[in-house]
Amino acid sequence: MQPTLPVHNRSDDTVLTPTFVPGPSDARWMPPALDAALQVRLHDLMVKARATEEMLIRMMRTGHGYFWIGGPGEEAYGAALGLLVHKGHGPAYDYLHLHYRSSAVVLAMGSEPIDLLRQMRSTVTDPYSKGRNFVNHFAIKPWNVVPVTPTIETQYLMAPGTALMQRRHGGIGCSIVTGGDAGSAEGDFYSAMNWSTRPGSELPVLMLVAQNGYGISTEASTVQNTPHLHQRADGFRIRNARVDGNDPIASWHALVEAMDYVRHERKPFVLQVNCSRLYGHSSSSGANRHDEPDCVQLYEKRLVDDGLATQTELKLVWDKWNSLLSDALKVVVAEPMPGKEHVLQHVWYRGPAGN
Ligand SMILES: Cc1ncc(C[n+]2csc(CCOP(=O)(O)OP(=O)(O)O)c2C)c(N)n1
Numbered sequence: 385m386q387p388t389l390p391v392h393n394r395s396d397d398t399v400l401t402p403t404f405v406p407g408p409s410d411a412r413w414m415p416p417a418l419d420a421a422l423q424v425r426l427h428d429l430m431v432k433a434r435a436t437e438e439m440l441i442r443m444m445r446t447g448h449g450y451f452w453i454g455g456p457g458e459e460a461y462g463a464a465l466g467l468l469v470h471k472g473h474g475p476a477y478d479y480l481h482l483h484y485r486s487s488a489v490v491l492a493m494g495s496e497p498i499d500l501l502r503q504m505r506s507t508v509t510d511p512y513s514k515g516r517n518f519v520n521h522f523a524i525k526p527w528n529v530v531p532v533t534p535t536i537e538t539q540y541l542m543a544p545g546t547a548l549m550q551r552r553h554g555g556i557g558c559s560i561v562t563g564g565d566a567g568s569a570e571g572d573f574y575s576a577m578n579w580s581t582r583p584g585s586e587l588p589v590l591m592l593v594a595q596n597g598y599g600i601s602t603e604a605s606t607v608q609n610t611p612h613l614h615q616r617a618d619g620f621r622i623r624n625a626r627v628d629g630n631d632p633i634a635s636w637h638a639l640v641e642a643m644d645y646v647r648h649e650r651k652p653f654v655l656q657v658n659c660s661r662l663y664g665h666s667s668s669s670g671a672n673r674h675d676e677p678d679c680v681q682l683y684e685k686r687l688v689d690d691g692l693a694t695q696t697e698l699k700l701v702w703d704k705w706n707s708l709l710s711d712a713l714k715v716v717v718a719e720p721m722p723g724k725e726h727v728l729q730h731v732w733y734r735g736p737a738g739n
Contacts, residue, residue, distance in 0.1 A: 429463040445548035449504040455485035456549040457660035460679035461635035466492025475553035481547035498712035537567035544579035547587035558588040566599020582651035611647035614656035629657030630679040
């Protein structure tokens with residue numbers, strides 16, 4: 385028997401209107417204007433993601449979860465990306481092949497923080513894996529978010545698969561794939577670029593490489609002979625660019641330019657986003673705070689300097705999300721873990737006890 389989900393107050397302000405409503409011919413992609421309201425909204429979403437990640441780390445430290453890995457430091461470009469996704473189900477919409485630092489992306493798309501807490505604690509109410517996978521491993525079928533894999537970079541080579549379908553389907557939907565700099569040294573990254581550029585069969589894939597300078601404890605400069613990994617795309621004649629991923633405004637504009645190209649030219653684009661890894665690799669390296677540029681702090685200073693927010697208003701945003709997260713934790717700690725009756729659910733096994 386499936387447990388009944390407890391009622392949880394949803395944070396209604398996370399419900400987003402679609403960035404683009406497809407017309408009969410999917411005429412032209414129209415990203416929303418980055419006006420003052422949207423700049424403030426970007427901050428709200430970045431804090432939503434940061435506060436959620438810091439709660440996940442607290443859960444790991446206090447016995448409400450085991451292993452933590454996540455995205456503090458990737459909120460700026462992540463929030464911008466989440467808002468720009470053409471969100472929906474099926475080939476007319478974007479497919480997302482994300483990695484384990486993509487919390488800001490799915491939270492900006494409208495996911496609820498409580499669901500990340502559920503996966504952190506491995507409760508049966510975890511909507512992404514029913515308590516089977518570790519945190520930040522999303523799978524959201526109604527939004528074409530394909531399951532995040534713990535194996536790094538395999539997602540790069542899956543993206544051309546959904547993009548091939550989208551090429552045949554037509555329209556403006558594209559396949560978006562994110563990953564890290566170390567993983568981009570692996571063969572899947574190069575195979576993905578090759579599959580996306582077969583003459584006459586070019587594919588609408590937006591490939592993002594988050595350059596944080598490390599692969600676990602290995603410095604990037606000891607593995608690849610350039611920090612400008614986007615230039616690897618030159619060899620495949622793929623259009624490419626690099627942006628300060630700690631700057632949500634710059635990231636927004638870079639993403640709009642790249643997406644506009646991929647959606648309408650139906651060809652790939654490689655975008656490198658330089659960002660920080662604020663709590664190290666994962667709980668296996670301690671999940672302690674590192675002294676690197678903090679995109680949320682940088683953006684808050686800018687919002688105040690530009691007269692778009694006051695310190696008091698910024699604090700209210702933090703208070704709102706921290707309070708929502710505390711309430712969410714109280715709900716999640718009371719939820720059940722998977723039982724033996726769940727073992728054969730949602731698996732390929734088709735026997736008497738399966739479904
Ligand atoms: C195929 C594969 N090889 C190795 C690993 C072990 N591993 C996990 S994370 C990681 C480093 C990834 O670094 P990077 O791609 O730069 O991403 P980051 O964690 O820095 O965001 C490695 C080697 C793995 N999970 N999968």
